[in-house]
Amino acid sequence: MIFVESLPAIPGFQSGGLLGHLVQTGFGGFYDGMVHSVVTPEDGMVMVALGLLSALGGKDRARVLVVAMPLAWFVAGAGALMFPSVGPPPLVPTLGFGMVGLLVAFNQVLPGTVFKMLVIALACIHGAASGGAMRETGLGWLGLSGSCVAVFVMVSLLPACLADIRKPAARIALRVGGSWLAAIAMLMIGWAIRSS
Amino acid sequence: MTHSYDSLFAATGRFIAHASHHDAGGGLLSGLSHPVSGADHVLAMVAVGLWGAQLGRPAVWALPVAFPIAMALGGMLGLTGIPLPGVEIGIAVSAIVLGIMVLAAARPPLWVAAVLVGVFALFHGHAHGTELPPGANGTLYSIGFVISTGLLHAVGIAIGLIHRYDWGKSALRGAGAMVAAGGALFLYQAIA
Numbered sequence: 273m274i275f276v277e278s279l280p281a282i283p284g285f286q287s288g289g290l291l292g293h294l295v296q297t298g299f300g301g302f303y304d305g306m307v308h309s310v311v312t313p314e315d316g317m318v319m320v321a322l323g324l325l326s327a328l329g330g331k332d333r334a335r336v337l338v339v340a341m342p343l344a345w346f347v348a349g350a351g352a353l354m355f356p357s358v359g360p361p362p363l364v365p366t367l368g369f370g371m372v373g374l375l376v377a378f379n380q381v382l383p384g385t386v387f388k389m390l391v392i393a394l395a396c397i398h399g400a401a402s403g404g405a406m407r408e409t410g411l412g413w414l415g416l417s418g419s420c421v422a423v424f425v426m427v428s429l430l431p432a433c434l435a436d437i438r439k440p441a442a443r444i445a446l447r448v449g450g451s452w453l454a455a456i457a458m459l460m461i462g463w464a465i466r467s468s
Numbered sequence: 469m470t471h472s473y474d475s476l477f478a479a480t481g482r483f484i485a486h487a488s489h490h491d492a493g494g495g496l497l498s499g500l501s502h503p504v505s506g507a508d509h510v511l512a513m514v515a516v517g518l519w520g521a522q523l524g525r526p527a528v529w530a531l532p533v534a535f536p537i538a539m540a541l542g543g544m545l546g547l548t549g550i551p552l553p554g555v556e557i558g559i560a561v562s563a564i565v566l567g568i569m570v571l572a573a574a575r576p577p578l579w580v581a582a583v584l585v586g587v588f589a590l591f592h593g594h595a596h597g598t599e600l601p602p603g604a605n606g607t608l609y610s611i612g613f614v615i616s617t618g619l620l621h622a623v624g625i626a627i628g629l630i631h632r633y634d635w636g637k638s639a640l641r642g643a644g645a646m647v648a649a650g651g652a653l654f655l656y657q658a659i660a
Contacts, residue, residue, distance in 0.1 A: 309615070445529075447529070448529060459610035459613065465547065
């Protein structure tokens with residue numbers, strides 16, 4: 273049974289509390305960390321956004337995503353675990369997946385190097401936030417490892433399903449998904465401004 | 469929003485109350501339900517789908533891409549307290565104009581259609597932005613809100629697929645007339 277122990281009133285907008293959902297699966301820290309990344313909306317959306325962007329770019333981009341994202345996530349998470357001051361400013365994760373959503377909506381296929389840098393940058397931002405949450409919730413290295421495995425699974429499955437899509441209508445469906453992500457990010461930014 | 473489905477919500481009151489209890493402070497379910505709680509919003513968003521289906525590719529996809537982004541921009545304005553004059557009138561006019569476009573089977577250039585839909589989306593987004601419940605879960609609310617809007621477009625597109633049949637063309641134009649008439653009613657209510 274999964275029990276959501278704490279759910280901040282406005283997740284994603286509280287400094288230090290970013291992505292701070294502690295989920296107790298009953299199976300230990302590793303699985304708690306896995307579920308944490310899956311049920312944290314900001315994490316889920318950046319994975320979906322980058323999955324869509326890689327799918328637009330083809331299999332090469334998908335391979336970069338599968339390797340670079342979990343690794344960068346772990347490195348940044350480890351940094352946040354070891355150094356409490358490491359962590360993204362509020363709204364940066366939201367801006368990140370919103371920007372990727374816009375790129376998808378406008379059908380932008382980034383050059384390989386730029387895509388690689390974007391993946392690493394966003395993985396570092398979310399990984400640092402995730403590492404901070406693991407430190408705060410006491411899940412530590414085990415939780416961070418679970419979180420990275422969840423990221424690997426997610427960014428493997430999504431592009432695997434989508435990267436071979438070549439039908440124009442299906443590609444435009446991906447773009448609709450990107451526009452939804454961008455819209456969600458814009459609303460979240462507006463919400464954060466109002467809340468502050 | 470004055471044009472709410474009061475009777476519908478009254479009939480499902482127990483479910484809504486139950487959902488709200490678990491949907492701490494207004495989260496995903498609140499976001500999902502908000503766009504469908506106003507008949508004027510529903511009419512306009514379904515009309516976007518109808519018009520897109522009538523226009524065919526690429527408009528059938530381009531309009532639902534343009535609408536959420538512009539709507540979210542309007543939502544940001546509303547959330548941050550930046551006023552937009554004549555919001556209710558703009559929403560009613562959007563239903564009238566979109567209904568007329570469907571009724572007339574109008575085929576403007578794609579960019580004109582996208583700009584038109586985008587401008588109307590600003591009004592809808594602004595209204596939603598100013599009506600968001602205080603203390604709600606911003607992240608989940610935003611997700612539900614956008615998904616619900618997109619699904620309304622999908623409903624419009626699905627209905628609009630009758631355009632491929634001869635009888636469907638006439639039926640679709642009839643639906644456009646009804647949307648425009650509904651918009652006129654809402655305009656009257658907004659002005660009166």
